[in-house]
Amino acid sequence: MINTELESDLQLKWSRIQHAMQQNNFEGCLLTVDVNLYYTTGKVFSGYIYFPASGNPLFFIKRPNGVDGNNIYYIRKPEQIPDILSTLGIKKPEKLLLEGDELPYNEYMRLLKILAPQETGNATTLIRSLRAIKTPWEISQFRQAARAHEDTYRQIPSCFHSGMTDLELQIEIEKRMRQNGSFGLFRAFGSNMDIFMGSILAGENAETPSAFDFALGGAGIHPSVPLGANGTLLKEGTAIMVDMAGNYTAYMTDMTRVYSVGTLPDLAYKAHQVALDIQNEIMNYAKPGVPCSEVYGLAAKMAENEHLAPYFMGTKQQAKFVGHGVGIQINELPVFTPRSKEILEPNMVFALEPKFVIPGVGAVGIENTFLVTDDTIEKITRFEENIIQLH
Incomplete structure (x- = not known):
């Protein structure tokens, strides 16, 4: 998934995101908007990147086919995400960040229903504040x-x-x-x-x-x-x-x-x-x-x-x-x-x-x-x- 030229840059960004999550006691962050996908992966694709509070992120991809790398899981719909998390021994997050300022209402509500967190936060605000400081x-x-x-x-x-x-x-x-x-x-x-x-x-x-x-x-x-x-x-x-x-x-x-x-x-x-x-x-x-x-x-x-x-x-x-x-x-x-x-x-x-x-x-x-x-x-x-x- 990660181009070698970008690897250290992306690792730095992932570390910043997870540090901010930990500071605010969030257990998960799910991103799907193209600019945020590019910021965190160096690519634009149809799907999601999921950050746990610690450990490597997971990539849930709908399109395109043939993306190579670690922690990549092909899905047809986001309803498959909880089962993949369960298979990996990862609990669904009780406190979850979603792109509240960017997602369409139906998509936002769909993800809430799928992941059923007890509390949600605005990933848009967090990621935009992190993106303000360039690598x-x-x-x-x-x-x-x-x-x-x-x-x-x-x-x-x-x-x-x-x-x-x-x-x-x-x-x-x-x-x-x-x-x-x-x-x-x-x-x-x-x-x-x-x-x-x-x-x-x-x-x-x-x-x-x-x-x-x-x-x-x-x-x-x-x-x-x-x-x-x-x-x-x-x-x-x-x-x-x-x-x-x-x-x-x-x-x-x-x-x-x-x-x-x-x-x-x-x-x-x-x-x-x-x-x-x-x-x-x-x-x-x-x-x-x-x-x-x-x-x-x-x-x-x-x-x-x-x-x-x-x-x-x-x-x-x-x-x-x-x-x-x-x-x-x-x-x-x-x-x-x-x-x-x-x-x-x-x-x-x-x-x-x-x-x-x-x-x-x-x-x-x-x-x-x-x-x-x-x-x-x-x-x-x-x-x-x-x-x-x-x-």
Whole structure:
């Protein structure tokens, strides 16, 4: 089951999960959501991984056939799990963790009936908190993704030609992404988070609010997907914010850059510089032990001091965060909001995205992916940060 390259990484993750289970007196943890299966096995399959509080995990697989390894049991339905546990001399857990925030109601209730624990806990909360602290192997995957992400952004000027729309530009960028190794799949946590391979916002569309919980909105191409590019013509004086996914490994980097058709009004350049100043100030301030709410407060205060608060993180609808964790999903912990309870810890990886929307012009600002080290934060994504003029 376990690829030799990932073995030590997975052993570390298993140890962390079981330590957390023991701390909270849980006897079992059953995972079946694809991102959690990948996190704990290095694969996505149809089935379950079961963690006892100690000892090796068990793999209950429905599909695909032919998976080799230890502790693998093929099943047709989860009702077979108790009999397998009994045959192995393992009692059904009295305290069980299930993915309460991710499982469909019927699946959750079915598993409760099958395993009949006396008490249940939310595996989603536990696993997401553990996933916030990245392992050395995961950090290497972020670095690999960042290099490919940067390569794609370098090619964006060659994607542009006069008279095209934001959608036409996005299509050309997506082609380069796939050529550079993008998986083409953008995973996000939560409902109402469907998206393409990323987002492009140009001109007035950057002001359009969205029902989706992203930093900025955009009308999108259809009411069923109200986010991002909408066919805006890329004319002189238009700012183009490119926020395409860094999904070149399973661990995504997040990076935004701004391009322009011709020159922009002075206010746009001022706001962009303030965004860079916010980033630089946070790089000097953020380190392990710093509350995420303070990071947000610092960014908001700097925007206010520069008289740019009405444009900060939107206009008609302003996002109330300035950063978020990244990983297998684009929106992991921690989250940088005014009321965040999270504290920066070593080996967290997060995206910082101070942005401004200038009415009639478009969005400006910056987004990079950072690693929290033992005493500071390190910028993982490295590419030109000034507004890049397209010709």
